[in-house]
Amino acid sequence: MSFVSAIGSYVPRRVVPNSELAPMLGVEAEWIKQVSGIEERCFAAENETLVDLAAAAARNCLAASDSPPVGMLIVSTGTAERRFPAPAARIARALNLGQTPAIDLPMPSAGAVFGIALAHQLVGRYGAVLVVAAEKMSCVALLPGTHPNVSALFGDGAGACLISAERGVARIEDFVLASDGTFEEALQLGFTGPLHMDGRTIIMQAARKIPQSIEELLERNRIRPTDVSAYLLHQANQNLINQVARALHVPQERFFSNIHRYGNTSSASVLIAAADWTSHHGFKTGEHIVMSAFGAGLHWGSILLTGQ
Amino acid sequence: MVDQQARVAAIIQAVAQTSRPVGTTESLFDTGVLDSFALPELVAALEQAFAIKIPDSDLNADTFESVDKITAYIQARS
Numbered sequence A: 001m002s003f004v005s006a007i008g009s010y011v012p013r014r015v016v017p018n019s020e021l022a023p024m025l026g027v028e029a030e031w032i033k034q035v036s037g038i039e040e041r042c043f044a045a046e047n048e049t050l051v052d053l054a055a056a057a058a059r060n061c062l063a064a065s066d067s068p069p070v071g072m073l074i075v076s077t078g079t080a081e082r083r084f085p086a087p088a089a090r091i092a093r094a095l096n097l098g099q100t101p102a103i104d105l106p107m108p109s110a111g112a113v114f115g116i117a118l119a120h121q122l123v124g125r126y127g128a129v130l131v132v133a134a135e136k137m138s139c140v141a142l143l144p145g146t147h148p149n150v151s152a153l154f155g156d157g158a159g160a161c162l163i164s165a166e167r168g169v170a171r172i173e174d175f176v177l178a179s180d181g182t183f184e185e186a187l188q189l190g191f192t193g194p195l196h197m198d199g200r201t202i203i204m205q206a207a208r209k210i211p212q213s214i215e216e217l218l219e220r221n222r223i224r225p226t227d228v229s230a231y232l233l234h235q236a237n238q239n240l241i242n243q244v245a246r247a248l249h250v251p252q253e254r255f256f257s258n259i260h261r262y263g264n265t266s267s268a269s270v271l272i273a274a275a276d277w278t279s280h281h282g283f284k285t286g287e288h289i290v291m292s293a294f295g296a297g298l299h300w301g302s303i304l305l306t307g308q
Numbered sequence B: 001m002v003d004q005q006a007r008v009a010a011i012i013q014a015v016a017q018t019s020r021p022v023g024t025t026e027s028l029f030d031t032g033v034l035d036s037f038a039l040p041e042l043v044a045a046l047e048q049a050f051a052i053k054i055p056d057s058d059l060n061a062d063t064f065e066s067v068d069k070i071t072a073y074i075q076a077r078s
Helices: A018-025 A029-036 A050-062 A088-094 A111-126 A181-186 A199-220 A238-248 A266-280 B002-016 B036-050 B067-077
Strands: A002-010 A014-017 A040-043 A072-076 A102-105 A128-136 A156-164 A170-179 A187-189 A195-197 A228-233 A288-295 A299-307
Touching: A002 A050, A002 A111, A002 A266, A014 A018, A018 A029, A029 A238, A040 A156, A050 A088, A050 A128, A050 A156, A050 A266, A072 A088, A072 A111, A088 A102, A102 A111, A111 A128, A111 A156, A111 A170, A111 A266, A111 A288, A111 A299, A128 A266, A156 A266, A170 A199, A181 A187, A181 A199, A199 A228, A199 A238, A199 A288, A199 A299, A199 B036, A228 A238, A228 A266, A238 B036, A266 A288, B002 B036, B002 B067, B036 B067
Parallel strands: A072 A102, A072 A128, A228 A288
Antiparallel strands: A002 A156, A002 A170, A014 A040, A128 A156, A170 A299, A187 A195, A288 A299
16 A cells, blocks of 8 residues: 655746747747647756756655655656666765665656556555656757747646555556557657657657546546546646547546646646646545556556545 | 549638639648648548548648548548
């Protein structure tokens, strides 16, 4: 058994509205909003590192928790600043976690969901596992050769959640994870860029796989999609979120969205959404919440929570 | 073949909510007949109309680029 003990997030101060980014990309500001729901995103300062983003989100999370000391750190990112070492050990050092084991998940978009699922399995041994997802997408989304339609979508940020064996605001009931390399080339970033996304293929895959993942999770827990109080999805595109709602026959209002403010922050987005949702609504006893994410790999998964 | 092309074109028009004629070789996306987010709805409509299940492994944009390509795919599946 495991619990979400606390959730936190951090986004950089610099807000970049569509009106600022669009002329750089040669597209219309209104068009970005129309095709994605994004109105603005945050970009990190040049001297603000991925580790800075991650550590800030982690501190925000830990400040809200009275759980036992962190026994393990799991970090997901698709925008690590070097091949190795990946950032988990540096983030652990920034958080003064001593020799706490730190695991890297080089997994954009779905990384936070995979990290929480791993933490759920590991809390029995490590007591409390801190899951951090951080992305500095501005470093990769604006690389030469990246299509403007892709560059327009992304923002920087980080999210964190503490998974505890003892107590928390929500119990982790179950999860579903899946991976399929068939379409690995449809969304990829090489060592030097550009960021490539075959958006149509990715939309078709995501629009089918996300609802299937959620349905599988709910069916085996004997919960109907309409019984879920809130869906916290990877904030990839508002139109995709709306499609998932329609596929599940659930009112769109149950699908929390903050993509208009932050854009697609890749693996960080589902935790930033969870942090925002928690501050607005909070977990209520007995309510079911679903987190779900999909991304490059392809990797996707869903987590079922019950408020405590 | 022509009948099936006409059926596919009619389905596309219904999904796109347009009466504009759809050429058999024109790109549905480059010409603006469909946008990316209409694709899942098109796939569902094709599955229902032709009583087929399109597997995840076939869900790539190129297959659904034009009436001709969609028709060829449907025929191969039938």
